[in-house]
Amino acid sequence: xxxxxxxxxxxxxxxxxxxxxxxxxxxxxxxxxxxxxxxxxxxxxxxxxxxxxxxxxxxxxxxxxxxxxxxxxxxxxxxxxxxxxxxxxxxxxxxxxxxxxxxxxxxxxxxxxxxxxxxxxxxxxxxxxxxxxxxxxxxxxxxxxxxxxxxxxxxxxxxxxxxxxxxxxxxxxxxxxxxxxxxxxxxxxxxxxxxxxxxxxxxxxxxxxxxxxxxxxxxxxxxxxxxxxxxxxxxxxxxxxxxxxxxxxxx
Numbered sequence: 001x002x003x004x005x006x007x008x009x010x011x012x013x014x015x016x017x018x019x020x021x022x023x024x025x026x027x028x029x030x031x032x033x034x035x036x037x038x039x040x041x042x043x044x045x046x047x048x049x050x051x052x053x054x055x056x057x058x059x060x061x062x063x064x065x066x067x068x069x070x071x072x073x074x075x076x077x078x079x080x081x082x083x084x085x086x087x088x089x090x091x092x093x094x095x096x097x098x099x100x101x102x103x104x105x106x107x108x109x110x111x112x113x114x115x116x117x118x119x120x121x122x123x124x125x126x127x128x129x130x131x132x133x134x135x136x137x138x139x140x141x142x143x144x145x146x147x148x149x150x151x152x153x154x155x156x157x158x159x160x161x162x163x164x165x166x167x168x169x170x171x172x173x174x175x176x177x178x179x180x181x182x183x184x185x186x187x188x189x190x191x192x193x194x195x196x197x198x199x200x201x202x203x204x205x206x207x208x209x210x211x212x213x214x215x216x217x218x219x220x221x222x223x224x225x226x227x228x229x230x231x232x233x234x235x236x237x238x239x240x241x242x243x244x245x246x247x248x249x250x251x
Contacts, residue, residue: 006220006251007031009227011164012086012119012144012185013198015053017044027052030199031244033185035087035119038066039074046081051243056086059103061121062094072106083239085111085118087144090132092124104129108136115235119144119164126152133159140234145187147173157181162230167203168192175211182208183230184223224251 007029015034034053036042037060045055057078059066079085088107090100111118119142122129126148133141139160146163148156153176156163163177164185174182184204186195194203208219228248231237237245 008199010199011183013188032198056084057082058087062091089121090125
């Protein structure tokens with residue numbers, strides 16, 4: 001694994017589909033996974049992934065309008081254009097629990113054999129999300145801002161899950177996760193994280209540095225290596241933009 005300086009890596013952030021070129025340029029060499037909340041949003045960014053932004057196809061479980069427009073056939077049609085699925089999952093506070101379950105089951109079934117990364121929301125539903133991963137045979141999911149109990153973490157690791165962590169999480173929470181299964185995120189613009197912009201991962205990298213007893217540059221190198229491993233295991237590296245895939249392969 002290289003210790004050459006690497007740019008920031010943010011594997012879960014929210015960016016408006018109409019983001020401008022100057023705004024993207026302001027992110028520098030960082031790589032950001034940009035979640036969408038609905039199929040309508042995903043359709044707007046379908047062909048826009050580049051060296052800086054990897055756009056996801058998402059159906060946010062807590063957003064009623066996203067649930068109402070869910071169409072599995074439309075999702076299947078659009079999916080080959082994406083290397084990333086997100087944000088999807090379950091949200092205990094989001095309402096219409098039965099509909100959430102149906103949509104999440106549909107997504108896990110459709111994506112099971114697809115070469116994609118999947119960023120999963122689990123607010124108030126950590127145990128059930130992990131059960132869905134087991135039942136569907138989904139391996140290598142990225143559990144975003146995961147706050148489940150120790151037993152949930154162990155069961156998630158059984159299906160080779162990864163965990164994207166942010167600066168609003170506690171040291172105790174992040175130390176539950178093996179360092180080879182951790183990715184960084186900002187969940188920008190979430191207020192609790194207080195990230196000033198996407199890819200503002202300095203605070204979470206410092207926390208991981210403390211948790212692992214390792215220098216920050218080693219933390220960042222580990223995070224990139226973890227993404228490479230996951231991208232190869234899932235096959236998503238074949239759908240990533242060539243420049244991004246090359247960056248991962250030549251770490």
